[in-house]
Amino acid sequence: MHDASPATLDDRVRAFLTTFSRDTDPAAVGETFADPFLLADATGARPVPRAAFLAALPGREHAFRDAGLGTPVLTRIDCQRLDETYVLARGDWDAPRTQGRKPVRLASSFLLHDDGDAFRVVLYLNHQGLPTA
DSSP, X not given: OOOOOOOOHHHHHHHHHHHHHHOOOHHHHHTTEEEXXXXXXXXXXXXXXXXXXXXXXXXXXXXXXXXXXXXXXXXXXXXXXXXXSEEEEXXXXXXXXXXXXXXXXXXXXXXXXEOSSOEEEEEEEEOSOOOOO
């Protein structure tokens, strides 16, 4: 019997980001974030309690739909182990346009706490906002 080789860091991060971006259960998504975590975007950085994040998640699907976008698909990751506990990961997603035009590229970076079994987001950096429809 042949055991599967252990997952590489890239494989683990790809699986985590794919699950994070495709899971429709807000509680499951919320569990992947520290409480609180740091959210950063063009307006600055702020701590976000998990409960507030969970309350905002239903609006995420509406925001994509209002921007004329479908469900984003993870297309690329870059990750770097910073030490035994933390990983810096950048993910690129392509969000299809509902009007059939070229997909919109979205990018986010994450500082992930790695306990050896699972990741938890401690910093979520959104590189750009959604385009308007």
